[in-house]
Amino acid sequence: MSAHASTKERISGILTFLLLAFAFGVVSQRIVKVGMGPLPLGPGQIAPQISAGYVDGGQFELSGYQGNIVVLDFWATWCPPCVAAFPELNRLAKKYDAVGVRFIGVNQEPNSLPKVKRFLRKRKITFPSIIDPGDIARTFGVVSFPTTMLVDHQGVLRAVHRGAVSSERIEQDIKRLLTMKDKGNP
């Protein structure tokens, strides 16, 4: 009886293991497809030439910002750390606007334009945001939000911060890039 029960338990245990293995098996193709895709961009690489519509109308072209330092902030309204970072980013955008540093928000909600507009107006965000039609984050290899990227005056990606980052850190990067720009070399 005991041996019989034990066999039943073993079979039941194996079936439980098989459930997990099958579950992993059916999604493994998806994991491999995403995981073996193009590697995320890192510092030193040329920023891809992207274009998208501004939230308030008009067309954004990254190539049009050559000569400026561009801070790309990938964000969404449903991302609490993104929202928390806005006041400081707004402050930095105002502070460094005169020296040619441009902050661009890259919103991740292409189907919620009115909501995004209301959100930005309510929080008095002064720097512009563009709506990612779905391929900008993928092109830059952004998978978590917020992600902040700094592109130098020559269009080269110089810093990538995944997740929440302090305004001091961003300011440090901006100063470094401004120095590089003033010296006229990377």
Place this chain on the structure above:
Amino acid sequence: MIARIGGIFLRPSQTLFSILRGNGGTMFDLLPWILVLPCALSPNRAGQALLYLRSDVMDGLQIYVSLIVSKLSTPVGAAMVGALVLSVVSRIKLRNDSTSVAQLWTFDRCFDACMYMLIPFFAASSLGIILESMGIAFKFLPHRPIRGQGIYLSIRLILAFGWPLALYMYLLNSMWHSTQTLEEEQ
């Protein structure tokens, strides 16, 4: 180990008391579920972890760990709290039965037993993933985030945690009436 995992479905009380008596069965037996199930639950995120592992091991690990935490922190946290309650209540209730408190209801053994109680939850999640991949979106199963309201939420909670909760109540009851139950079990 396999038989014990099956035992949680077929002879739950004997299996749990066997773990409590220290006859094998630890939370480490469940590592395959802890490490693999979150990937199956969120293949995109797992793919992103793989992608980042290829470019920066630390970034990849960070995404992988955050994936595990986001998917399993609630059930594992509940198991931890459950084990704590069992061991504390046993100390109060069985203060005159020092052998039982010291040998059966220690926190680590209670935690091992509580983790084993999660096996039905893991199995239900795996089943949900498999069914969904076959086009049968049985959204009551716990492979999808448990949200909602009213009866819908209640059904989802029962399907996800009903069995583990029933087993936990059984253990709590057994501990409360410790002498009789232990005599029966032994």
